[in-house]
Amino acid sequence: MKVGLIRCMQTEDICPATTDFKVMKEKKLAFEGVEDEIEVIGVISCGGCPGKKAIQRAAEMVRRGADIIVLASCITRGNPTGFACPHSEQMITAIKKNNGDSIRLIDYTH
Numbered sequence: 001m002k003v004g005l006i007r008c009m010q011t012e013d014i015c016p017a018t019t020d021f022k023v024m025k026e027k028k029l030a031f032e033g034v035e036d037e038i039e040v041i042g043v044i045s046c047g048g049c050p051g052k053k054a055i056q057r058a059a060e061m062v063r064r065g066a067d068i069i070v071l072a073s074c075i076t077r078g079n080p081t082g083f084a085c086p087h088s089e090q091m092i093t094a095i096k097k098n099n100g101d102s103i104r105l106i107d108y109t110h
Contacts (some may be wrong), residue, residue: 001036001084004061005109006054007072008085009045014078020072020109029110030070041066046075050087058095062103069095070106077108 003024007017023029024038031038042061047053056068071092078084085091092107 001034001068002039002041002066003070004041004058004064004066004094005043005070005072006057006075007043008074009043009048011074011081012045015074017072019077019079020070023110030106030108046085046091049085050096051075051085051091054091055098058103059098062099066103068104068106069099070109073108073110079110 003087005017007015007020019038024031024040027038029035041064044057044061047057054071058066061069071088073079073090074081075085076088088107092105095103
């Protein structure tokens with residue numbers, strides 16, 4: 001499994017994605033039941049509000065080998081700030097539309 005991780009630009013200065021990487025390594029929470037080795041092929045921010053750059057950034061990670069795009073929990077669940085992105089659903093819809101069935105999308109990490 002080759003993962004491209006997209007995280008919130010607003011929280012990257014306070015969160016080094018440690019928990020995202022930990023749950024991938026330990027295959028917990030969003031990665032529970034994954035039997036394949038998890039290889040992170042890229043980590044990038046959404047590009048800032050309203051997250052439009054996430055669409056092209058996801059496509060680039062797919063081009064570079066990702067078969068799964070993962071939106072970090074800072075986007076969809078508001079971890080660690082308690083404030084989820086108000087544009088997360090639009091990002092998810094646009095990423096899926098742009099990439100079609102070529103990739104799977106996981107909408108949280110922890």
